[in-house]
Amino acid sequence: MRRRNTTSKEAVLSVLTNARKAMSQDAIEREMDVDANRATIYRILNRFCEDGIVHKIVADDGKQYFAVCVKCDDKAKLPDNHFHFRCTNCQTIECLPALVHFSVPTGYKVGSLNCVLIGVCSDCS
Template sequence: MKRRNTPAKDAILSLLTDTGKAMSQDAIEKKMDMNMDRATIYRVLNRFCEDGILHRIVAEDGKQYFAVCVKCDEKILADHHFHFRCTLCKTIECLQVPVQFSLPKGYQVERVNCVLTGVCKDCA
């Protein structure tokens, strides 16, 4: 389904693309130059996820982060890579590492959520 372009969609996508890191809804809300309510931001983020423009990362604390994975290899599905969460600067970034695992016979993977936690290269 073709969705119409709006200033809110453009602003959110530009912000996520420019940062190159995953951001939570509240972080996006704080960084927005335009006045946009929480419901609009969530609606846009969820539609971007449905359309495959963003992917959702759920950290170990249960908080959701959203990212445009500009560094990801096109051959790897957006949901099939690791993320790294820095305990010092609190950023989450996509890692160019494909997820490799094996499952018992009969299981089929649809989505992967792998978040590694530690200190990033910038804070080390």
């Protein structure tokens, strides 16, 4: 289905693209140059997720963050279900630019993952 392009959608995508990091709904709303209520922004973000434009990260604080995955240019190397990193110093949440390997016990099959590693990022260390 073709979706209508609106100024609110353009503003949300512009904020996320320019940020080059994951952002929460309230942070996106603060950065937007057009008026849109919370429900509209969440609806836009969820449609962007459905359409594969952005992806959602649920961090260790339980908050949802959304990102245009700018470090994931090579989709052959980095799958949609990849690890993220939250810096305890600058509070940035970003996609890790390389695969993180993990294993699960025999008999378990991973269908998807939501993993945020926490520590100090390369910019802050």
